[in-house]
Amino acid sequence: MKSSLCRASFRTRPLSTRLIPIRPRLHCNHQPQNPVLRRYAHNPADNPSFTSIIDNPPQIIKTGRRHGAGLIILILIPTTAFALGTWQVFRLRWKTELITKFEDRILKAPLPLPPQVDPSAIKDFDYRRVYATGLLRHDQEMLIGPRIHDGKNGFLVVTPLEREGNASKVLVNRGWIPKKLARQQDRKGGLIAQPVTxxxxxxEPWKKNMFTPDNHPELGLFHFPDVQQMAKFSGSEPVWIEETM
Structure with a gap:
């Protein structure tokens, strides 16, 4: 039996003549297949002539494009995270040591303030408890403000302490007062006339930031505790004591 791909065709004579059947011719569209290809048609890898991409040598393709900002950002992210983490560790260690040092100084018994104080050595005694005896010079009092305390406007009262003998005069921060007590006549109870300890x-001297306005000692306006300026204005030594008792 012929293949199903073959078809029969008939040739006919012109209509003027009688139709006479002619032996049909078979037209086959298929071509004989290679027996080797037909044998391995079900699995190309079994064909001896099959070549895999793995068997081919690798090729390096240059695209001609440079690495852009994305690669730089990917490198900066872990680098920045590592730097910030390292900075936080050192900052925590610094703060822990600083708090420990200040707590140790505060808990120690107070020292008598020497007659003459070297301003450059104050940083080694920062937060160290000291005491001094002398007369408060209320006539040279300076108010620093405005300062907010518990939501109220007020001032810090800084009074020079004139010590006995050859001891130098130092600046004493006596604390905060509300704005309504800025005038001395409204707080006469705090104007002690006899020597006090x-x-x-x-x-250490305070540090001014860029947003703080300048002081005007000639007008009695102090917005920032500039120890050097206030000491020069009152004839004192640039030594600052935060009064606690």
């Missing part, structure tokens, strides 16, 4: 913390 002041106990407090020896502090």
């Amino acid at each position: 002041v106990e407090g913390l020896l502090r």
Whole structure:
């Protein structure tokens, strides 16, 4: 039996003549297949002539494109995270040591303030408890403000302490007062006339930031405790004591 791909065709004569059947011719569209290909048609990998991409040698393709900002960002992210983490560890260690040092100084018994104080050595005694005896010079009092305390406007009262003998005059921060007591006649109870012993913390000079306005000592306006400026204005030594008792 012929293949199903073959079809029969008939040739006919012109209509003027009688139709006479002619032996049909078979037209086959299929071509004989290679027996080797037919044998391995079900699995190409079994064909001996099959070539895999793994068997081919690798090829390096240059695209001509450079690495852009994305690669730089990917490198910066872990680098920045590592730097910030390292900074936080060192900052925590620094704060822990600083708190321990200040707690140790505060708990120690107060020291008498020497007659003459070297301003460059104050940083080694920052937050150290000291005491000094002398007369408070209320006539040279300076108010620093405005300062907010518990939601109320007020000032810090800084009074020079004139010590006995050859001891130098120092600045004493006596604390905060509300704005309504800015005038001395409204707080006469705090104007002590006899010699007193002041106990407090020896502090380093404060640092001014860029947003703080300048002081005007000639007008009695102090917005920032500039120890050097206030000491020069009152004829004192640049030594700052935060009064606690």
